[in-house]
Amino acid sequence: MDAFFASVEQRDNPELKGKPVAVGGSAERGVVAAASYEARKFGVRSAMASKTAKRLCPNLIFVKPRFEEYKNVSNQIREIFLEYTELIEPLSLDEAYLDVTENHKNILLATEIAKQIREKIKAKTGLTASAGISFNKFLAKTASDVNKPNGMFVIKPHQAEAYVETLPIKRFYGVGKVTAEKMTKMGIATGKDLKEKSLEFLVNNFGKAGRYYHEICRGKDNRKVNPDRIRKSIGVENTFSNDLNSPDELYVELDIILAQLWKRVKKARAFGKTLSIKIKYDDFEIITRSRTSQLLIMEEQFISKQAYEMLNALLPSPKGIRLMGLTVSNLEFESDLEGRQIPLIFSI
Incomplete structure (x- = not known):
């Protein structure tokens, strides 16, 4: 879909048509979830801080998301x-x-x-x-x-290899910004440059992903379309209206995130083994911490206990915190657990 969230908002509110629109948080503290094409002309894009987006496009209109x-x-x-x-x-x-x-x-x-x-x-x-x-x-x-x-x-099949050779490395799906920068420093700017590197070189420098890069620069990809792709994680993160530093304020926000997370876990009828906390500081530095259990976590109180312990380990905070999130991963789903004897975690 084309600029999906923003296009839905422009469709439902005729006053927004033809205008630069950002779906997301406020101009001061939020993050852009989607930008209309009118906004993209100014360099506004998804995942950009709303404050930056507003600076690039002073007439940008912010709309709250309606998921x-x-x-x-x-x-x-x-x-x-x-x-x-x-x-x-x-x-x-x-x-x-x-x-x-x-x-x-x-x-x-x-x-x-x-x-x-x-x-x-x-x-x-x-x-x-x-x-x-x-x-x-x-x-x-x-x-x-x-x-x-x-x-x-x-x-078309006969066009594939030649087309990929001309493709800038930053436009390769599966090559993220950090990897693209690393490749550029190695002199890899296009698919042709990537194709000239050996499989051994790519694996040594990029690990398992190196094999994938070796294939796609030749127009090869044997992955099947998978209608039963398994969800890998369930998460919640909130950007605060003001930078937080006080433990008491952070505990209040953590409780809100925990409630939202547990609601999503129950709705998905899923249980996980790994709990991760994400913190974004006021200078946009991001850190994550994770804990993995051998058993499935099926108790809300256990998730809360783990989350509080991980947050406490990061306090006192050396700087203001603008975002906090929690994610449950290593998931198993209730439908797949039926008939199995399952080791559970209970908190006392």
Whole structure:
């Protein structure tokens, strides 16, 4: 979807159409969750501090997110996908892989399927979508960004290797900002540069990911579209209206986060073995701490006890704290545990 959250807000509020919009927190303390294309022209992007976004675009309009509405629209879009295939792998509320090699309508051309889906999305939701079409996930994802917004792009098998050679390394899906900077320092600026590095070199410098980089720079990606992709973590994080330093204030915020986290854990009917705390200081330094148990954590009080102990280990804080979050990972789901004798953790 094109600028999904912001586009939903512009659709539902005509006064926002054609204007620079940021979905997220306040101009002083928040973070941009999504930016309209009008805002992107000024350099505003998702995950940017709202204060920075406002400086780049003084006329930026901030809108509070409405995640329930975004989920509703996402479900409408998924219903359209299901008219064509069951092989759907969501990446987020606004993006998914579809394998249409075999499809319910027996349409031979993937481009025709993408065209029909985009037209139906527009008719049903009033929103535009872009599509990338190719023979593997990496190339389809790469292609999806070429003609945004409201466009399509195809990378055919005979075009793949040559196309990837010209691709800037920062546009490689799966290569993050830090890795891209590391590669640039090594003289790797394009897919062609990456292709010239041996598998041994890439594994030595980038670990397991090196094998993935060795494949994708040749246009290869054997990962299947997985409709049953398992959720890896459940988390909650809050950005505070003011920097906090007092332990008492932080304990109050921790209780709020714990309540939200437990609600999400119960809703997902999931239990985990690892609890992590994330702290972002007023200078944007981020630290995380984690604790892993051998047993599944299925008690709210145990999560609270662990969270308090991890926070206490970070106090007194050397500087103001602007964000705090908790995440449960190493998940197992209730549906998969039925009939098994499960070791549980209880707090006394």
